[in-house]
Amino acid sequence: xxxxxxxxxxxxxxxxxxxxxxxxxxxxxxxxxxxxxxxxxxxxxxxxxxxxxxxxxxxxxxxxxxxxxxxxxxxxxxxxxxxxxxxxxxxxxxxxxxxxxxxxxxxxxxxxxxxxxxxxxxxxxxxxxxxxxxxxxxxxxxxxxxxxxxxxxxxxxxxxxxxxxxxxxxxxxxxxxxxxxxxxxxxxxxxxxxxxxxxxxxxxxxxxxxxxxx
Numbered sequence: 055x056x057x058x059x060x061x062x063x064x065x066x067x068x069x070x071x072x073x074x075x076x077x078x079x080x081x082x083x084x085x086x087x088x089x090x091x092x093x094x095x096x097x098x099x100x101x102x103x104x105x106x107x108x109x110x111x112x113x114x115x116x117x118x119x120x121x122x123x124x125x126x127x128x129x130x131x132x133x134x135x136x137x138x139x140x141x142x143x144x145x146x147x148x149x150x151x152x153x154x155x156x157x158x159x160x161x162x163x164x165x166x167x168x169x170x171x172x173x174x175x176x177x178x179x180x181x182x183x184x185x186x187x188x189x190x191x192x193x194x195x196x197x198x199x200x201x202x203x204x205x206x207x208x209x210x211x212x213x214x215x216x217x218x219x220x221x222x223x224x225x226x227x228x229x230x231x232x233x234x235x236x237x238x239x240x241x242x243x244x245x246x247x248x249x250x251x252x253x254x255x256x257x258x259x260x261x262x263x264x265x266x267x268x
Contacts, residue, residue, distance in 0.1 A: 070146035097143030117203035194263035211253040
C-alpha cells in the first residue's frame with residue numbers, strides 16, 4: 055500500500071541503521087516506548103494487538119516499502135501494537151530525530167498523514183472481515199492480505215504461516231481451517247506444505263472471499 059517516491063524512500067533508508075530479523079522475532083512490542091521508526095526493506099510482518107495474554111487480534115500484514123512505528127512517532131505514546139516477522143526481514147531503523155528531519159527536508163508530512171489514514175482504514179476493514187465473516191471468507195481475506203503485502207513478489211505467491219498460525223490469526227480452531235484448506239487444495243487453489251502455503255489461483259481466492267452464505 056506504500057507509495058513513497060524512490061528518492062524519498064532511499065533518503066529515509068539511508069538515515070537509519072539496517073537490522074535483520076528472524077521469522078517470529080519482534081520488530082516492535084506493544085506497550086514499549088519507541089524512539090524510532092522502522093522502514094521495512096525485505097520480508098513481511100504481521101501486526102497484532104493484544105487486549106490480554108492469549109487474546110490477540112491481527113490488525114495488518116506489512117511488507118517492503120511500509121513503515122512500522124510511525125503511530126508512536128506521532129504522539130510519543132507507547133507502541134499500540136506488536137510487529138513480528140513472518141519470514142526473514144530487513145528494516146532500516148530511523149531515530150525520531152532523523153525521521154523528523156526527513157519529513158521536513160523532503161516536505162512530505164502531508165503524504166505521511168495520508169499514509170497513516172490509509173493504514174487505519176485498511177486495518178478496520180481487515181478486522182471486520184476476520185471477525186464477522188464465515189471462516190472460509192476470513193481465511194481467504196487473510197491469505198490475500200498476506201500475498202498483497204509482498205509487493206516486490208516475482209515468484210510464486212507464498213504464505214509463510216502454518217495451518218495453526220492461520221487458524222489463530224482468524225480466531226478459529228485449527229480443526230475449522232483444515233477442511234477449508236483441504237477443499238482448496240483439492241480444487242487446485244493452493245499447494246500446502248508444513249510451514250507455508252503457495253497460492254495457485256488468486257482469482258479463485260478472491261471469489262472465496264466474497265462468496266455468499268450457503
